[in-house]
Amino acid sequence: MARMKRAGGLRLGAATLLVAFAVGLGVAKADGPVTFVGWGGEGQDAMKKAWADPYEAASGVKVLQDSPTDYGKFKAMVESGNVTWDVVDVEGSFAYKAAAEGLLEPLDFSVIDKTNLDPNFVFDHGVGSLTWSWVLAYNKTSLGDKTPEGWAAFFDTKTYPGGRAVTKWLAPGMLEAALLADGVPADKLYPLDIDRAFKKFDSIKKDIVWWDSAAQSQQQVASGEAAMGMLWNGRAHLLETSGAPVTVSWKENLVTADYVVIPKGTKHKAEAMKLIAQVVSAQGQATHSALTAYGPVNTQAEALIPADVKPALPSNHTDGQIVIDLGYWEKNIDAINKRWYEWQAQ
């Protein structure tokens, strides 16, 4: 009898536990703090200083920080209805893809003022949080007195011998660089001639040194492992200022943005909108640019940025700059990605 009871008790206990567990998952306080998610590290510290801290001070609503941004987790949260992230910094291509998949809340532009925002980086489900460019960084020691400018030079391994640092992960902007190098005029890039871009990549395939993290890209160019690299401007700028023998060419820089988005089903929609309003405010953008060397999306921020930071920002190199068409990439990224892996694996 005692034995029976105990076994029954165990089963009952386990069942209770499970029910509690399931209920606990679906319940969250609606007036809790907002959670901001970034990529971690120094980048997120800058975001906290420029956006979360002023927002906290002004509204009294606490902002919790979480990292890193993880698209798998993002999707899982929205699907399960258990959303614990409120404002997430994501790559542009993901912002468009997630919006198309119905993973995002539409933004409320009566709260978020978009009058002074660069229209290239605003759409109904996301706004730019920072702009960044693909730039050409080269190692002065490897190239002697040669000074490559623009993507044609990047793909010209005869004139400029040496390795080429390229990211392993296909990203918007890479095929554009190949097409520009092959002579496609900037205003005729889209829709991309994919075959032509891959053919151009074929010509430097044996010289490519692949990188899969930004730190690695810096190391490759700084050490001369690659004579040139297609790098993020912030990383390239850090190399230039760190005393490494590296120069950055901004010719034909390809600009795009990170976006802030709100996962569908957030419990703090109103607070999240207000936090995004702070992210894209002139002061929020200016403070962030001054800390990171990534550009502002708010045109009014320019006046507030210290003069010594400006040369490093994409917003200072708009002459001949190309804006990457994220809408095009959202529709075609799966197909191009597959082709990219096939090409890499050949």
Place this chain on the structure above:
Amino acid sequence: MQQEATAGLRAAAARMNRPARRSEGRYALPAFFFLFFLFVVPLSSLLLRSVTDPVPGLGNYAQLLTDQTYGKVLFNTFAVAGIVTIVSLALGYPVAWLLVLLPSRVARWLFAILLLSMWTNLVARTYAWLVLLQRTGVINRALMSLGLTDHPIPLVNNLIGVTIGMTYIMLPFVIFPLQTRLAAIDPAIMQVAAISGARPTQVFFRVLLPLSLPGIYAGGLMVFVMALGYYVTPAMLGGTSGMMLAELIGVQVQSLLNWGLGSAAAFILLSVTLALYALYVRSVGFGQVR
């Protein structure tokens, strides 16, 4: 009297070896719940997703098994795991034997070194290999300054780099089971073989190696299964032509959000691993799995 005692002992022994009676099954309940809700349920949903997302059917599996790109990824995964297993065993065996032969004072130091490398961050160790192996790396610079070669040898971002990096990380997992097995062999057996006129090579191939087979199976299986699911090292040291399954799953799930395809790939990996494990248990016996 004597007989009765023996019979009693026998009965006791039989009781000891009998599988748990039904009434004792309740002690396994917490473990069952744990496994059921934390493994069976999520894995079932994984399987379900692989045949429903984006459209119902076996399309994801068909794509993985027929498409050339994915086929190459599957092939890479098994090829690399196989190569790493063989190289790890070849390098680990002498070390394991050395650990058995050395006086315990010295062996302890060797153990400490092995463990220390195991406890060092995986990414840091992998990165260190990158610094050593790359074109402008330590090894290539040394070779060129010694005049042994006039241009850098590609040692990384290819199969060589992956094999070196993964073998290095896997070595302890081969050495420890082998050492356990080798230490259990009575050294007198080798002496007997030598006295009976066996040459050292014969002693090794006909006495030591057969006796240590369970250790080789255990270590080899452990490494093979771990290598199948390896992510960081191949991603960092491998070339683009050598993508492995874990990396493919990561890309599909985290960047491309193709969860159906990712789930199918994960399920294939899991099934193969379980099949290998079952094979191992059948050939070696459950008790040998350490």
